[in-house]
Amino acid sequence: MDIYSTLNEITLYIDTHLKENLDMNYIASMMGVNAYTMQRIFSLLVGETITLYIKKRRLTNSALDLLEGKSVMEVALDYRYNNATSFSRAFREFHGMKPSEVKKNNKKLKLLS
Numbered sequence: 001m002d003i004y005s006t007l008n009e010i011t012l013y014i015d016t017h018l019k020e021n022l023d024m025n026y027i028a029s030m031m032g033v034n035a036y037t038m039q040r041i042f043s044l045l046v047g048e049t050i051t052l053y054i055k056k057r058r059l060t061n062s063a064l065d066l067l068e069g070k071s072v073m074e075v076a077l078d079y080r081y082n083n084a085t086s087f088s089r090a091f092r093e094f095h096g097m098k099p100s101e102v103k104k105n106n107k108k109l110k111l112l113s
Contacts, residue, residue, distance in 0.1 A: 006031050007045055011053075018058050019078050024050070059094040062087070063109045066102040075099070 010030055014022060027050070028038035042050045058079040065075045076087030091099045095109055102109065 003031075003041070003045070007042070010042070014050075014054055015057060018054070018061055019080070021080065022054060055090070056094065059091060060111055062091065062099075063095060063102055063111065066099055072099045 010027055013027065013030065024035040024039065028035040031038045031041065033041070039050055042053070046053060048056075062075045062079050065078065066072070070078075072088065073084045076084045079087070081087035081090070088099055091097075095102075097105050097109075
C-alpha cells in the first residue's frame with residue numbers, strides 16, 4: 001500500500017471520528033507501525049504533528065457546529081474539551097474571536113478542509 005493512500009485513510013478516519021477519543025495505537029496500526037513511528041511519519045508528510053492536526057480539525061468543525069446554533073458548552077464537550085473555558089481559549093487562539101462571537105463574525109473564521 002502506498003504511504004499517501006494510507007495517510008488519506010488516516011485523515012479520513014480522524015475527520016469522521018473527531019468527537020471520539022482517538023487512539024494513536026489504532027491509527028498507527030492503519031500504517032502498520034508503532035504509535036511513535038506513525039507520529040514521526042505523519043509530521044514529516046503533513047508538516048505538523050498529528051495532535052495539532054486533530055486540534056485544528058476539531059476547532060474548524062466546532063465553528064460549524066456553533067454556526068448551526070449549538071451552545072458553546074455542548075460544542076466544547078462534543079470536541080473533547082473538559083470545560084467551556086479551555087475550549088474558548090483554544091477557539092479564540094485559533095479563530096481570533098470568542099465562540100460566542102461566531103454568528104456575527106462568521107466571515108473571519110478559519111475553516112480548514
